Each structure stands twice: as C-alpha cells, then as structure tokens.
Amino acid sequence: MSSIVIQDLHVSIGEKEIIRGLSLEFSKGETHAVMGPNGSGKSTLAKVMAGHPDYQVTEGDVLMDGVSILEMEPDERSRKGLFMAFQYPMEIPGVSNANFLRAAVQARLPEDEELDAIEFYQRLYEKMDLLDIRREFTARSVNEGFSGGEKKRNEILQLAMLEPAFAVLDETDSGLDIDALKVVANGVNKIRGPEIGILLITHYQRLLNYIVPDFVHVMSEGRIVRSGGRELALELESKGYDWLKEKKGEPVGAN
Amino acid sequence: MSAETNSIDIDRSIGNFFYNVKSTRDAGVGLTEKTIDYIVDVKKEPEWLREFRKNAYRVFNSKPLPTHWAGDELKEIDFDVIRYYLASGEAAKRTWEEVPEDIKQTFERLGIPESERKFLAGVEAQFDSEAVYSNIKKAVADQGVIFMGSTDALKERPELFRKWFGKVIPTGDNKFSALNSAVFSGGSFIYVPPGVKVKHPLQAYFRINAENFGQFERTLIIADEGSEVTYMEGCTAPKFTTATLHSAVVELVALPGAKIQYITVQNWAPNVFNLVTKRGLALEEAEIKWIDCNIGSRLTMKYPGVVLKGRKSRGEVISIALAGDGQHQDTGAKMVHAADETTSNIVSKSISIGKGRATYRGLVHVPKHLKGCKNNTECDALLINSSSRTDTYPAITVRGTGNATQHEASVSQISAEQIFYMQQRGLSEGQAMSLAVNGFVNDLVRQFPMEYSVELKRLIDLEMEGSVG
Numbered sequence: 101m102s103s104i105v106i107q108d109l110h111v112s113i114g115e116k117e118i119i120r121g122l123s124l125e126f127s128k129g130e131t132h133a134v135m136g137p138n139g140s141g142k143s144t145l146a147k148v149m150a151g152h153p154d155y156q157v158t159e160g161d162v163l164m165d166g167v168s169i170l171e172m173e174p175d176e177r178s179r180k181g182l183f184m185a186f187q188y189p190m191e192i193p194g195v196s197n198a199n200f201l202r203a204a205v206q207a208r209l210p211e212d213e214e215l216d217a218i219e220f221y222q223r224l225y226e227k228m229d230l231l232d233i234r235r236e237f238t239a240r241s242v243n244e245g246f247s248g249g250e251k252k253r254n255e256i257l258q259l260a261m262l263e264p265a266f267a268v269l270d271e272t273d274s275g276l277d278i279d280a281l282k283v284v285a286n287g288v289n290k291i292r293g294p295e296i297g298i299l300l301i302t303h304y305q306r307l308l309n310y311i312v313p314d315f316v317h318v319m320s321e322g323r324i325v326r327s328g329g330r331e332l333a334l335e336l337e338s339k340g341y342d343w344l345k346e347k348k349g350e351p352v353g354a355n
Numbered sequence: 356m357s358a359e360t361n362s363i364d365i366d367r368s369i370g371n372f373f374y375n376v377k378s379t380r381d382a383g384v385g386l387t388e389k390t391i392d393y394i395v396d397v398k399k400e401p402e403w404l405r406e407f408r409k410n411a412y413r414v415f416n417s418k419p420l421p422t423h424w425a426g427d428e429l430k431e432i433d434f435d436v437i438r439y440y441l442a443s444g445e446a447a448k449r450t451w452e453e454v455p456e457d458i459k460q461t462f463e464r465l466g467i468p469e470s471e472r473k474f475l476a477g478v479e480a481q482f483d484s485e486a487v488y489s490n491i492k493k494a495v496a497d498q499g500v501i502f503m504g505s506t507d508a509l510k511e512r513p514e515l516f517r518k519w520f521g522k523v524i525p526t527g528d529n530k531f532s533a534l535n536s537a538v539f540s541g542g543s544f545i546y547v548p549p550g551v552k553v554k555h556p557l558q559a560y561f562r563i564n565a566e567n568f569g570q571f572e573r574t575l576i577i578a579d580e581g582s583e584v585t586y587m588e589g590c591t592a593p594k595f596t597t598a599t600l601h602s603a604v605v606e607l608v609a610l611p612g613a614k615i616q617y618i619t620v621q622n623w624a625p626n627v628f629n630l631v632t633k634r635g636l637a638l639e640e641a642e643i644k645w646i647d648c649n650i651g652s653r654l655t656m657k658y659p660g661v662v663l664k665g666r667k668s669r670g671e672v673i674s675i676a677l678a679g680d681g682q683h684q685d686t687g688a689k690m691v692h693a694a695d696e697t698t699s700n701i702v703s704k705s706i707s708i709g710k711g712r713a714t715y716r717g718l719v720h721v722p723k724h725l726k727g728c729k730n731n732t733e734c735d736a737l738l739i740n741s742s743s744r745t746d747t748y749p750a751i752t753v754r755g756t757g758n759a760t761q762h763e764a765s766v767s768q769i770s771a772e773q774i775f776y777m778q779q780r781g782l783s784e785g786q787a788m789s790l791a792v793n794g795f796v797n798d799l800v801r802q803f804p805m806e807y808s809v810e811l812k813r814l815i816d817l818e819m820e821g822s823v824g
Binding site for chain 1: 770771772773775776777778779780781782783784786787790791793794795796797798
C-alpha cells in the first residue's frame with residue numbers, strides 16, 4: 101500500500117540534534133496524530149519532511165512509496181504528492197490566492213500543457229463552497245492581512261486543491277478559537293478518505309475531538325515514545341506530558 | 356536554495372541580435388562643431404537650427420559630468436569614440452514592404468508590425484539615428500492628428516514645432532539635455548487637435564543596431580485643449596562589448612483640459628548608458644501621466660517630471676525599475692507645483708537583484724504662495740540578494756499652510772521562508788521568485804495597457820527564472 105515510511109531519522113539544526121532516531125509509518129487512507137510537548141521536535145519533523153533547507157538529516161531516511169525523498173528539492177516533493185500545512189503560513193503580497201493556486205496547479209502539469217482556466221475556477225469554487233469560503237477570497241493576496249483562522253482555512257483550501265497523497269498538518273489548531281477550529285477540522289474531515297494519508301501534528305488533544313485519528317503517537321525529545329489508538333490522546337489529556345517523563349526508558353510502542 | 360546566495364544571469368535574448376546594415380550617412384567618431392555641421396547639412400536643416408545646435412554644443416562642453424551627485428559610472432562614457440549620426444539617407448517609409456529587408460526583419464523579430472495591426476493607432480520605428488518607418492492609421496489622421504518623425508515635423512510643421520521645441524526642457528537644463536540639443540535626430544512629433552481623443556496608443560520603437568553609437572532622439576507631444584492621447588515607447592539594442600549611449604529629450608505640452616499618458620518600457624542591453632530628460636507642462640486642468648518601466652541598460656538616469664503650471668492640473672509618475680547585476684537604475688520623478696489646487700502623485704517600485712542597484716530621486720516643490728496643492732509620494736524597494744542595493748533621496752519642499760503632502764517609503768526582501776512556502780506548493784525556486792516579484796509590482800503593472808503588462812510580466816519571469824539555479 102502507498103505509504104510514507106520514516107526510518108530511524110536523525111535531524112540537526114546547526115550543531116543541535118533535534119530528532120534522535122524517529123521511526124513512523126503512515127499509509128493512504130489513515131489519519132495519524134503526533135502529539136508532544138513544546139520542543140519535542142514535532143514541527144521539525146514536518147519541516148524536514150517538506151525539505152526545509154535549515155535542517156540536516158544526519159541519519160535515517162524518509163521514503164514515499166518506497167523511494168527516498170531526502171535528496172529532492174521541496175517543490176519536487178510537493179509535486180510527488182507531499183503537502184504540508186504550515187503552522188505560520190507566509191504572506192505573499194500582491195499575489196492573489198487564485199493566481200497562487202493556479203501557479204501551483206500549473207506546476208503539476210506537463211511542461212507543454214496549459215491549465216484550463218474554466219475548469220480550474222469550477223474546481224476552486226467547488227472546494228471553496230466545501231470549506232465555506234466566500235468568493236472575494238480569490239482576489240485577496242495570499243494570507244496578507246488574514247486572521248489566524250483565515251490563514252489556516254487557506255491552508256486547507258490549498259490542500260483540497262492540490263489533492264496530495266500525503267498531508268502533514270503542522271499545528272493547524274494553534275492560534276484558533278473554538279469556532280475557527282471547528283471550521284478547519286470540518287474541512288479536514290471533508291478531505292479525509294481512502295486517497296489521502298494525513299499526519300496531524302498537535303500539542304493539544306482538543307483538535308482530536310474534531311478530527312478523530314486512527315492512530316496516535318507521542319513524541320518526546322526527538323523520538324516517538326508511545327503509539328496507540330485514539331484513547332492514548334485522552335490518557336495524555338488527563339495525565340499531562342509529565343506522565344511521559346516518568347515512563348522514560350520503557351520500550352517504544354509498536355506501530 | 357537560499358535566496359541569498361544565487362547569482363543572476365539576466366536574459367537579454369529578446370533584443371540581443373543585430374544585422375550588418377550599411378549606413379551611408381555617417382558623422383564619424385567623436386563630437387566637434389564639424390559633427391554638427393555634418394548633421395545639419397545632411398538633414399538639410401535651417402540655419403537657426405545650426406545656431407541652436409552649436410550653442411547647445413558649447414553648453415554641453417561647459418557643464419561638468421554630474422558626478423558630484425550621480426554615480427561614478429558616468430565616467431565610463433568616452434564621448435570621443437561614439438558615433439553621433441548614422442542613417443541610410445532614406446526617408447521613413449509608409450509601409451513595411453518598402454523598409455529594407457534587414458531593418459524590416461529587425462522590427463519583425465521585435466514584434467512591432469504585429470502589434471501595429473493588433474492595437475496601435477500609429478507606429479514610428481527608429482533605427483539608429485532616423486525613423487525608417489512611420490505610419491498613422493487613416494481614421495486617426497483624418498481627425499487631424501499629426502504623428503511623424505521630429506526631423507520631418509521640423510520641416511513640414513515648423514510653426515507648431517518651433518512654438519514648443521526646447522520650451523519645456525531648455526538646452527541648459529543639464530549636460531545631457533545640452534548634448535541632445537546639439538546632435539538630436541529622430542524621435543516623434545505628435546499634435547492632437549482640440550477635443551480629439553485618440554482611442555488607441557501611438558507607439559514609437561527605438562532600436563540601436565550599431566556599435567559605439569549614440570542615439571539622441573527628440574520627442575515633442577502637444578495635446579491641444581481637451582484632447583487625449585497615449586504614447587508608448589519601447590527600445591532595445593544588441594549587447595556590444597563597448598558602451599552605447601542613448602540620450603533623449605522628451606517634451607510634453609498638455610494644453611487646458613488635455614490628457615497625455617506616456618508609457619515607456621525600456622529594455623536596453625546592459626552596455627547602454629541611458630541618460631534621458633523627460634518633462635511635461637500641464638496647463639489648466641490638464642493631466643500628464645508618465646508610466647515608466649526600466650528593465651535594461653548599464654546605467655539609467657531618468658526623472659520624468661511635470662510642471663503643474665495651470666490651476667487644478669495633475670501630474671503623475673508611476674515607475675518600475677529592475678536592476679540586475681552590473682546595472683544601476685537611477686530613476687525618480689520631479690513635480691513642480693506652480694499653480695493653486697494642483698495635485699501630483701508619485702509611485703515608484705524598484706527591485707534590485709544580485710549586485711544590482713536601484714536609486715530613487717524625487718523632487719517635489721510647492722512654493723509658499725500656493726493654496727490647495729497636494730502631493731503623494733510612495734517608494735518601495737525590494738532587495739533580492741544580500742548584495743543588492745537601494746538608495747532613496749526624496750527632496751520634498753512644501754511651503755505655505757494650505758498645502759498637503761504625504762510620503763511613504765519601504766524596503767523589503769523576499770524571505771527564504773516565503774520561497775520555501777511557495778516551493779512546498781510545487782513551484783520551483785525560480786517560479787517562486789518570479790511570482791513574488793510580480794506580486795510586488797502587480798498594482799503598478801495593472802496600470803499598463805494589457806499588451807504591455809503581459810510583456811512586462813514575461814520580462815520579469817525571464818529575469819527571475821535565470822536568477823536561480
């Protein structure tokens with residue numbers, strides 16, 4: 101089955117090792133949550149998968165459908181089907197959402213093929229309706245002057261338009277009030293299905309009340325320290341991350 | 356993939372070609388009074404012009420290079436090796452079929468005849484010192500609009516030409532306006548009769564084909580009361596190893612209630628020194644708008660201006676400059692308020708790539724005795740690499756109590772995080788850069804006519820695509 105396999109991954113930024121031997125696998129059709137306290141390396145995991153240039157992989161591998169992606173440029177990984185929703189989406193002044201998405205969709209077509217504009221807008225409006233986004237949105241500059249909720253919703257719209265095989269959602273719930281959280285979670289739920297594998301990275305269990313994962317992994321000090329079903333998230337919620345520290349040294353949960 | 360480390364290889368392929376065209380009229384190398392006599396004789400000009408030119412030549416010699424405020428690059432110009440007049444000796448043709456094959460092919464490659472068929476009211480094509488083609492659509496000519504080379508206008512419409520020639524920009528305005536006044540040749544003359552609104556743009560295309568050459572066209576546009584006209588100019592030259600000089604003088608006269616829009620897309624080769632003086636005179640309730648885009652050249656020094664002489668007249672300068680490695684775009688605007696209730700607007704955006712340098716110089720002058728004048732100045736600079744440079748020298752003097760001005764300036768950079776974000780969506784680094792740069796100038800590009808904004812976007816794409824790797 102189509103999957104992403106992370107094998108014994110070690111990642112450093114400068115001299116500092118942040119991920120220290122992390123292994124994880126998720127397949128299309130599954131939703132996995134990675135939880136962990138601040139500084140556990142969750143966001144680093146997302147960025148290194150997407151190919152952020154600041155991080156060095158010192159050991160291990162990341163395979164997409166059996167092929168290592170670590171030597172690929174970030175844009176190549178994207179076109180091969182890996183999407184990352186940013187914790188802090190960037191603003192691109194003067195570039196409209198519609199033009200940005202057009203460029204991204206166009207980048208996936210063969211070089212001699214021109215995007216069909218009518219088809220594109222039909223699909224865009226369809227996805228916008230699905231995510232309850234108003235039409236004026238297309239003309240606004242990418243994320244410029246957006247509220248936190250609008251930025252996150254825009255990430256989900258891009259996800260919906262690009263239809264990746266795998267999506268890593270980095271702290272998509274951060275900075276959202278409960279209403280915005282519900283809207284975003286609702287959007288993700290609409291996208292979930294057999295054609296996409298999702299890795300949800302979050303600090304808080306509350307997101308998992310709205311997007312119910314198939315598997316939960318707990319990350320601490322650059323490793324997965326526990327894996328289990330969704331009940332693991334609830335256990336964490338009641339006991340807190342300190343509970344993990346007590347359990348340190350125990351064998352890493354199987355997955 | 357850092358946005359900091361890449362070198363820029365600018366694509367100049369569009370205009371970088373030349374044909375071996377033989378010029379039978381050649382003033383030779385260097386500038387003396389004899390050069391001027393040659394030009395006057397070969398063009399069969401009146402004696403008053405000989406005197407005018409010789410006086411200008413003396414003014415040119417008397418003025419130092421403005422290196423006390425401008426860049427030292429000016430010293431690279433060797434006025435003694437430049438050829439000041441090159442032409443075939445033939446009159447401009449009315450149809451492309453009559454234009455000599457090599458020259459015709461030059462303009463075909465630049466897409467001029469095609470644009471003419473599609474959306475222009477008239478075209479003038481200048482090759483080195485003289486126009487080789489000049490045509491105006493019959494419907495426009497029938498309205499009384501005059502569009503011809505200034506060489507012809509001087510002879511055929513002396514009463515109109517002499518009335519305004521040198522009145523907006525006097526010979527001694529600066530060293531290069533004096534140089535132009537001494538050796539000018541070619542350029543356009545336009546007269547739009549009262550109330551006539553020319554729907555489609557008139558276009559001039561300036562092509563330098565020869566090496567060690569100086570092009571000195573002189574353009575004069577007169578929009579009579581209540582008339583409207585849009586003029587566009589484009590320019591290219593092949594890239595030679597030696598410096599080429601382009602030094603034009605452009606004078607606009609907008610009589611009461613008239614509107615002139617003047618659009619430039621400058622894409623000279625990176626060895627061209629482009630030192631141009633452009634100014635308009637706006638009478639009562641008239642409007643002059645300069646849309647100025649500088650992509651090419653080694654050094655450009657150009658500060659389009661408007662003298663707001665009539666009450667309620669308006670002046671505007673919209674300017675985009677792109678400075679790549681080895682380029683210096685020294686551009687800006689001048690707004691001289693000389694009547695009550697006049698308004699001016701300056702919006703300037705520059706992009707510096709690699710070791711490129713962009714300079715903004717603005718002059719806004721509102722004297723004390725005036726009332727109800729307004730000026731708005733915005734200048735934004737975008738730096739692509741850490742070695743890129745931008746400078747801003749705004750000089751705004753607003754006196755008196757009944758006038759208002761506002762000035763905003765910003766410098767920004769495309770961050771590595773922005774590029775990573777766009778790459779994560781599937782765009783290559785070059786595409787991401789290009790999109791961000793196009794976004795930066797987007798609100799200005801939209802003011803260009805469609806055909807030009809498409810061209811402009813393509814030029815920016817080419818520059819940015821070549822800029823990473």
